[in-house]
Amino acid sequence: MNFADRLIEACRQKESVVVVGLDPRLDRLPEAIVTAAREACGETLECAAASFFKFGCRVIDAVAEFAVAVKPQVAFYEMLGPAGMQAYLETIRYARDKRLLVIADLKRGDIGTTAEAYADGWLGTLTIGARKFHPWQADAVTVQPYLGSDAVLPFIGRARTHGGGVFVLVKTSNPSSGELQDLKVDGVAISERVAKWLADRAGDLLGDSGYSSLGAVVGATYPDELARLRKVMPRNIILIPGYGAQGGTAAHVAAGFNADGLGAVVNASRSIIFAYHDKKWAGVYGPERWMDAVREAARAMRDELNGVRK
Amino acid sequence: MNFADRLIEACRQKESVVVVGLDPRLDRLPEAIVTAAREACGETLECAAASFFKFGCRVIDAVAEFAVAVKPQVAFYEMLGPAGMQAYLETIRYARDKRLLVIADLKRGDIGTTAEAYADGWLGTLTIGARKFHPWQADAVTVQPYLGSDAVLPFIGRARTHGGGVFVLVKTSNPSSGELQDLKVDGVAISERVAKWLADRAGDLLGDSGYSSLGAVVGATYPDELARLRKVMPRNIILIPGYGAQGGTAAHVAAGFNADGLGAVVNASRSIIFAYHDKKWAGVYGPERWMDAVREAARAMRDELNGVRK
Numbered sequence: 280m281n282f283a284d285r286l287i288e289a290c291r292q293k294e295s296v297v298v299v300g301l302d303p304r305l306d307r308l309p310e311a312i313v314t315a316a317r318e319a320c321g322e323t324l325e326c327a328a329a330s331f332f333k334f335g336c337r338v339i340d341a342v343a344e345f346a347v348a349v350k351p352q353v354a355f356y357e358m359l360g361p362a363g364m365q366a367y368l369e370t371i372r373y374a375r376d377k378r379l380l381v382i383a384d385l386k387r388g389d390i391g392t393t394a395e396a397y398a399d400g401w402l403g404t405l406t407i408g409a410r411k412f413h414p415w416q417a418d419a420v421t422v423q424p425y426l427g428s429d430a431v432l433p434f435i436g437r438a439r440t441h442g443g444g445v446f447v448l449v450k451t452s453n454p455s456s457g458e459l460q461d462l463k464v465d466g467v468a469i470s471e472r473v474a475k476w477l478a479d480r481a482g483d484l485l486g487d488s489g490y491s492s493l494g495a496v497v498g499a500t501y502p503d504e505l506a507r508l509r510k511v512m513p514r515n516i517i518l519i520p521g522y523g524a525q526g527g528t529a530a531h532v533a534a535g536f537n538a539d540g541l542g543a544v545v546n547a548s549r550s551i552i553f554a555y556h557d558k559k560w561a562g563v564y565g566p567e568r569w570m571d572a573v574r575e576a577a578r579a580m581r582d583e584l585n586g587v588r589k
Numbered sequence: 590m591n592f593a594d595r596l597i598e599a600c601r602q603k604e605s606v607v608v609v610g611l612d613p614r615l616d617r618l619p620e621a622i623v624t625a626a627r628e629a630c631g632e633t634l635e636c637a638a639a640s641f642f643k644f645g646c647r648v649i650d651a652v653a654e655f656a657v658a659v660k661p662q663v664a665f666y667e668m669l670g671p672a673g674m675q676a677y678l679e680t681i682r683y684a685r686d687k688r689l690l691v692i693a694d695l696k697r698g699d700i701g702t703t704a705e706a707y708a709d710g711w712l713g714t715l716t717i718g719a720r721k722f723h724p725w726q727a728d729a730v731t732v733q734p735y736l737g738s739d740a741v742l743p744f745i746g747r748a749r750t751h752g753g754g755v756f757v758l759v760k761t762s763n764p765s766s767g768e769l770q771d772l773k774v775d776g777v778a779i780s781e782r783v784a785k786w787l788a789d790r791a792g793d794l795l796g797d798s799g800y801s802s803l804g805a806v807v808g809a810t811y812p813d814e815l816a817r818l819r820k821v822m823p824r825n826i827i828l829i830p831g832y833g834a835q836g837g838t839a840a841h842v843a844a845g846f847n848a849d850g851l852g853a854v855v856n857a858s859r860s861i862i863f864a865y866h867d868k869k870w871a872g873v874y875g876p877e878r879w880m881d882a883v884r885e886a887a888r889a890m891r892d893e894l895n896g897v898r899k
Contacts, residue, residue: 302703305717322718354703358710360724361675368671386699388733390763393612393664400668407615408632414670423698425735425758427765448735453700455737462774462782469769469779476768 281486282419282444283516286380287541288488289347295581296541296588298382298518299342300548301351301370303331307553309569312337328362331355335370338552339377341570342577348380348418350518350546371417380418382518386448388423394433402445403437419444421496421518424473435483435493444492444516445484449473449508452498452521470497470504474511481514490542491515497535499527499545506534509542517543522580523550533587540588551576591796592729592754593826596690597851598798599657605891606851606898608692608828609652610858611661611680613641617863619879622647638672641665645680648862649687651880652887658690658728660828660856681727690728692828696758698733698740705743712755713747729754731806731828734783745793745803754802754826755794759783759818762808762831780807780814784821791824800852801825807845809837809855816844819852827853832890833860843897850898861886 290296305313305327316330339349351374356367374381387397399405400414422434424447434445450460450470460470467475474495481491494516497505509517519535521527522545535543554560554576555569564571600606615623615637626640649659661684666677684691697707709715710724732744734757744755760770760780770780777785784805791801804826807815819827829845831837832855845853864870864886865879874881 317718322720324715324717324722324724327717352699352703352706354697354699354706354710358706358715358724360710360722361671361678363724364674365671386697386733387664388698388735389662389664389696390761393662396662396664396668400664400670405634405668407634407637408627410632412634412670414634414668414673423696423733423735425733425769426761426763427768427770429763429765451700451736453736453739455701455739458737458786459735459779459783460737462779464772464774469772472772473769 280442281484282438282442282492283484283490284486284488286347286444286516286544287490289380290541290544293345293347294585295345295347296544296584297346297577297581298348298350298544298546299338299346299551299577300384300520300546301335301338301349301552302548303334303355305330307556308334309555310566324359325362328356328359328366331359331363332366332369336373337570338573339374339379341573342551343377343379345577345581346379347544348382349374350382350384352384352548368415371415375416382419382421382444382446383415383417384421386421386423388426388430390426391429391433394430398433398437402434402441402443417443419446419494421446421448423448435480438484438492444494446494446496446518447473447477449477449495450497450501450504452500452525452527456498471508471511474508477515478512481512485514489514494518496520499532500525502531502534505532509535509537513537518546519543520546523547529583529587532584536588545584547580551580590752591794592748592752592802593794593800594796594798595728596657596754596826596854597800599690600851600854603655603657604895605655605657606854606894607656607887607891608658608660608854608856609648609656609861609887610694610830610856611645611648611659611862612858613644613665615640617866618644619865620876634669635672638666638669638676641669641673642676642679646683647880648883649684649689651883652861653687653689655887655891656689657854658692659684660692660694662694662858678725681725685726692729692731692754692756693725693727694731696731696733698736700736701739701743704740708743708747712744712751712753727753729756729804731756731758733758738786745790748794748802754804756804756806756828757783757787759787759805760807760811760814762810762835762837766808781818781821784818787825788822791822795824799824804828806830809842810835812841812844815842819845819847823847828856829853830856833857839893839897842894846898855894857890861890
């Protein structure tokens with residue numbers, strides 16, 4: 280089934296547009312998880328990876344009711360070497376078991392034949408002899424546009440075959456995103472040119488919902504661009520990161536939704552998964568009830584967003 | 590020791606500017622390696638990964654005399670899941686043991702805090718309790734510029750601390766690279782703007798050789814751009830992919846070198862590692878002597894390039 284349709288369906292059923300970013304960091308995990316992993320396997324990369332997996336599972340348990348998807352950031356797992364990648368894979372599987380969609384935040388981008396390898400591995404299948412494998416089995420991935428269409432088309436191809444989604448970076452949430460993305464060519468910003476390309480190709484992955492699985496990443500931290508880019512890409516699903524810790528608010532992302540209150544999902548990472556470090560929640564729940572802090576932060580985010588999208 | 594200095598030193602000692610790209614593909618590996626791996630562990634991702642590792646080691650053995658570095662393309666290993674990443678790590682270690690520099694072709698790029706995680710994992714170190722780890726230990730990595738300086742500076746920071754190198758994509762070798770990279774802003778192409786940024790920051794990682802470990806990727810398939818970008822970035826090491834199978838020739842890359850015959854290294858992947866599929870070499874060496882074909886292809890590439898750089 281088409282990824283956009285699955286995502287829109289989840290938004291309707293859960294009355295939510297929340298995506299929770301899984302960005303684990305050793306120095307911010309709940310003490311109980313770190314200690315348990317260390318006692319089991321010592322100060323090793325494998326031990327750290329085990330604690331990332333355990334943490335991810337508990338966060339998924341806590342937010343599953345309020346989030347439509349999780350967005351595990353591969354950098355934090357990759358940092359731990361192959362053991363981290365094993366934890367990443369298991370985290371994807373756990374989230375899918377809990378009926379959450381998984382947007383693998385990879386930001387990969389390479390020349391055509393290499394992009395095919397990425398697309399096969401993350402969205403597609405791999406044949407070895409008589410057997411077929413789904414190596415990573417993400418529902419969707421994020422992709423870089425700097426190399427042009429060669430780098431994106433293989434992902435679109437695999438997404439079409441396997442019901443996957445592709446979010447291409449358009450306007451990212453970081454402070455320096457404008458250095459390249461805001462440059463204007465004939466009066467049109469680079470980000471808008473990428474957006475127009477995505478709008479032109481939306482039909483390649485259009486679902487029955489009227490939305491396309493060929494999505495775009497536009498940061499919550501640039502509300503004016505978000506409003507403009509929403510109009511440029513009416514049918515592409517927009518993934519909006521930068522909510523919470525990076526400074527994005529519900530008011531900032533309001534213009535990301537269409538008149539139907541849909542068409543975008545909003546990601547927060549640190550402000551949800553580390554909610555127990557936040558005074559707002561730490562005062563209510565002690566360290567033992569860290570999962571309740573995560574749950575309530577996700578619920579609050581859902582409610583805040585529902586307040587601006589209808 | 591500074592990465593650029595180590596690379597220039599290797600170029601001088603070996604009288605070579607050859608980089609061999611490790612882009613393994615199951616359907617092109619020597620039959621003997623595929624069969625042996627399959628007999629040992631069956632039709633599995635782990636078995637495929639084991640054959641990639643074995644193949645990489647034999648290629649490294651064959652080219653070590655003629656190449657200054659290898660550039661393993663992570664996409665092909667990542668495609669096999671965590672087992673592939675384990676093979677990637679072991680391939681890096683094997684190459685370093687053979688005194689080859691390792692340019693991890695990752696093309697990663699993300700917002701600041703996430704880029705730090707990538708940089709720590711690939712070039713730097715990670716502290717867990719009282720222990721310190723070098724999770725991947727590449728000598729250098731490739732990086733995307735679309736997110737601006739936030740995405741690059743953490744790599745420069747770790748490269749400075751650990752003697753690493755950073756190659757930022759400037760003008761890539763693929764057919765569609767111009768869609769974004771050739772766009773002109775006030776008469777200057779995007780690729781040239783990225784190049785100017787790299788030239789301005791070359792001093793951050795300058796070595797005693799006069800070259801900077803802050804490098805650039807410029808494809809052999811665009812010789813005019815290569816000539817222009819060489820002048821824009823006189824001190825940045827240029828990594829030139831696209832030689833061989835993608836169509837780049839010695840004549841195409843000639844303008845990538847400075848007057849000292851240095852300042853650039855040239856990567857070929859398929860034309861070297863799969864040389865035994867090429868009529869030119871297959872006729873001379875039978876299937877059993879596939880490593881000789883690889884060796885001679887690397888030697889020929891070294892000689893062709895030496896012919897144009899002096």
